[in-house]
Amino acid sequence: MSYQGKFRVWRGDDSGGGLEDFTVEVNEGEVVLDIIHRLQATQAPDLAVRWNCKAGKCGSCSAEVNGRPRLLCMTRMSIFEEAETITVTPMRTFPIIRDLVTDVSFNYTKAREVPSFQPPKDLAPGEYRMQQVDVERSQEFRKCIECFLCQNTCHVVRDHEENKEAFSGPRFLMRVAELEMHPLDTADRVDQAQDDHGLGYCNITKCCSEVCPEHIHITDNALIPMKERVADRKYDPIVWLGNKLFRRS
Amino acid sequence: MARAQIAARTLRTDRWWLPPLTTFAGLLLISIYAAFRTFQGDFYWVDQYHYLTPMYSPCLSEECVPAASHFGQPLPALPGFLTPPVVIIPFLLGFRITCYYYRKAYYRAAWASPPACAVAEPHAKYTGETRFPLIAQNLHRYFFYAASILLCVNIYDTVLAFGTGLGLGNLILLVNVSLLAAYTLSCHSCRHIAGGRLKHFSKHPVRYWMWTQVSKLNNRHMQLAWASLIFVCLTDLYVALVASETISDLRFIN
Numbered sequence: 115m116s117y118q119g120k121f122r123v124w125r126g127d128d129s130g131g132g133l134e135d136f137t138v139e140v141n142e143g144e145v146v147l148d149i150i151h152r153l154q155a156t157q158a159p160d161l162a163v164r165w166n167c168k169a170g171k172c173g174s175c176s177a178e179v180n181g182r183p184r185l186l187c188m189t190r191m192s193i194f195e196e197a198e199t200i201t202v203t204p205m206r207t208f209p210i211i212r213d214l215v216t217d218v219s220f221n222y223t224k225a226r227e228v229p230s231f232q233p234p235k236d237l238a239p240g241e242y243r244m245q246q247v248d249v250e251r252s253q254e255f256r257k258c259i260e261c262f263l264c265q266n267t268c269h270v271v272r273d274h275e276e277n278k279e280a281f282s283g284p285r286f287l288m289r290v291a292e293l294e295m296h297p298l299d300t301a302d303r304v305d306q307a308q309d310d311h312g313l314g315y316c317n318i319t320k321c322c323s324e325v326c327p328e329h330i331h332i333t334d335n336a337l338i339p340m341k342e343r344v345a346d347r348k349y350d351p352i353v354w355l356g357n358k359l360f361r362r363s
Numbered sequence: 364m365a366r367a368q369i370a371a372r373t374l375r376t377d378r379w380w381l382p383p384l385t386t387f388a389g390l391l392l393i394s395i396y397a398a399f400r401t402f403q404g405d406f407y408w409v410d411q412y413h414y415l416t417p418m419y420s421p422c423l424s425e426e427c428v429p430a431a432s433h434f435g436q437p438l439p440a441l442p443g444f445l446t447p448p449v450v451i452i453p454f455l456l457g458f459r460i461t462c463y464y465y466r467k468a469y470y471r472a473a474w475a476s477p478p479a480c481a482v483a484e485p486h487a488k489y490t491g492e493t494r495f496p497l498i499a500q501n502l503h504r505y506f507f508y509a510a511s512i513l514l515c516v517n518i519y520d521t522v523l524a525f526g527t528g529l530g531l532g533n534l535i536l537l538v539n540v541s542l543l544a545a546y547t548l549s550c551h552s553c554r555h556i557a558g559g560r561l562k563h564f565s566k567h568p569v570r571y572w573m574w575t576q577v578s579k580l581n582n583r584h585m586q587l588a589w590a591s592l593i594f595v596c597l598t599d600l601y602v603a604l605v606a607s608e609t610i611s612d613l614r615f616i617n
Contacts, residue, residue: 128365181374181481201374206481209364217364245565269477274489275366297563314493319467321480334551334581338463341501342555349501 115142117196121149124203125161127212133201140191146202147175147186150214162213170327173261177214178203183263183325186214205266221262224282227310228289232301248297254335255292257328258285264322264332270315281312284322284332291336294343308344313337372483379479386472389589396596397452404446406606407431407599413524414532414612416602417539417595421516422447433520451513458506463551464588466500504552514540514547528617532605539591539598546591549580 119140122133138153147165154161166172168187175186180194180201194200208216233242265283266272282290290311294303307313318341322332330336346353373379400418407419408431415422415431422431424438424447438450459465470476477484492500521536547553558574561567580587604610 124367124369126367130368132368178374178481180376181371182377183481198376201376203369203374204367206366206369208366210367211364216367247564247571248562250564267480269484270489270491272481273477273484273486277489295562297565312491312493314498315489315491317466317470317476317491317497318463319470319477319480321477324480338551339555339559342504342552343560345501345504345552346555346560350504 116140119149119191119194119196120199121153122199122201123150123153123158123161123214125158125213126210128210131210131213133203140196142192144191145187146179146184146189146191146200149191149200150186150202162211162215164215171259173259176205176261176263176266178205178266183267185261185263185327188327205262207266207268207272208262218262220278221260221265221283221285224286224311225289227282228286228293229301229306231293231296231299233298234300237298242298244297251295251335252292254330255288257330258288259328260285261327263325263327267321267325268316269319269321270312270317277312277315281315282310284316284337287311287313287316287340288330288332288336291340294340304340304343304347307340308348313340313344316341373479373481375479375481379482383472383475383478386468390469390472393592393596400599400603401448401452402444402446406603407447409532409602409606409612412527412530412532412605412612414536414602414605415520415524416599417517417520417536417543418452418599419448420513420520421451423450433523434516454506454509454513457502458510458547459588459592461500461503461506462588463503464585503550504556507547507550507552507556510547514543517543529615530617531613531615532601535598535601539594542587542591542594545580546584546587548577549584549587551581551584553577554581 117140118137121136121138123136125131125134136153136157138149138157140149147168150161150163154163163186164174165187166174170185170188177184177186179186179189183205202214204210204214205216208218208220211217262285265285268283270281271278271283287307290303290307293299293301316337318333318337320333323330323334326332397418407416408414408428410428410430419431421434423434423436425436425440427436427447429436441447441449471478475484476486476489492498517540521540524533524536554574554577557577558564558567558570561570564571564574605612
């Protein structure tokens with residue numbers, strides 16, 4: 115079951131570019147990345163695309179297919195009509211290097227801004243003891259493959275380049291949440307989330323959760339719980355009073 | 364380095380505009396109905412069967428029908444066009460407006476921020492919930508506390524209505540409070556207060572259990588938000604129709 119599929123692929127670099135039309139053979143069971151590879155092999159040998167595992171685990175082949183942020187290797191051709199023209203473009207939020215490859219170093223900069231795990235000072239490596247229920251929440255966030263599709267789709271930076279400095283994006287707010295919920299982490303992550311990583315910019319429209327290929331509930335399990343912790347700290351005098359009365363830190 | 368030059372606002376080919384449009388139409392219709400009923404000031408109490416619409420509960424001012432004021436009338440008659448619900452509506456509205464689900468719904472549907480995922484928003488600037496007035500969304504938990512009290516009042520009204528027998532109205536009121544309870548308990552603030560704020564679940568097994576139960580409900584928060592909102596209106600409509608003698612209540616006992 116093969117057919118000739120119609121594709122529009124963005125070609126260019128930071129000096130300019132546009133969508134180019136191609137007709138490429140599509141076979142049963144293929145994914146969009148297979149088509150891009152066939153396009154490279156048969157018609158556009160200089161087409162740039164970043165990929166690695168072809169199994170949805172390395173997070174390399176993030177792009178946009180028909181305008182929706184997706185992993186090229188996990189987007190089956192069977193979800194499209196045979197007559198449909200499929201548009202493949204690079205992630206919009208990040209600077210373009212060439213064709214489908216973007217410079218995602220914004221994310222590495224933001225990753226470095228999150229202080230690392232800080233265990234209690236009197237606890238040596240090897241002495242960590244914790245129960246499964248205490249680490250379950252953080253473990254969900256460890257499923258992240260760092261494809262940065264959530265960062266790409268978040269309108270806070272996608273539509274407003276000027277917010278990139280103040281806002282770390284859902285991936286790294288989730289990292290802050292992961293550490294904040296870790297039973298052995300002693301750092302104060304709540305003020306950091308609001309003041310240093312721009313949690314207040316998030317208006318919980320859930321696009322990060324919608325595009326996550328690992329189906330992590332980023333908004334419900336990381337961002338909203340962090341917003342609630344910030345509300346505890348900054349906006350809830352009842353909690354403040356309780357902390358004073360019962361001498362909780 | 365610059366971004367890839369793509370002029371189109373979005374390259375999405377699906378009907379991405381349909382969900383925000385449906386949401387907007389739904390919220391607008393319900394708002395119009397709720398405003399009309401709020402300022403109608405009538406047909407909220409069925410004396411024969413003790414049905415009180417949730418929109419007028421508790422009825423605390425002097426213009427209320429005395430039998431409908433289950434908690435007395437501590438407030439004087441309200442001036443001008445104001446009706447009894449204006450005392451409680453701000454709390455109910457506040458709970459829904461600051462709700463994490465409704466925020467998503469109206470930010471997308473009414474403010475196009477963004478209208479849909481990967482569709483560019485029309486605004487030149489964006490500061491999110493970092494400053495006034497949207498920073499007030501952080502008050503959600505206070506509205507949750509108020510809504511919880513009003514839920515208890517609604518449950519009390521529903522139980523009282525069973526004192527006159529059993530009719531379709533009783534069942535409608537019962538389903539209404541069940542949906543309101545499920546929506547209120549599924550709230551993200553409730554989930555946080557129940558146990559989400561803890562770092563060590565293993566040290567607080569009861570709160571961990573409560574958190575897991577609220578989390579199960581929380582997974583259905585959007586569905587519960589819509590179901591409870593629509594059913595409040597349907598309950599109010601039924602009470603209004605019976606109170607105005609447009610229809611008669613279907614009675615099973617008495």
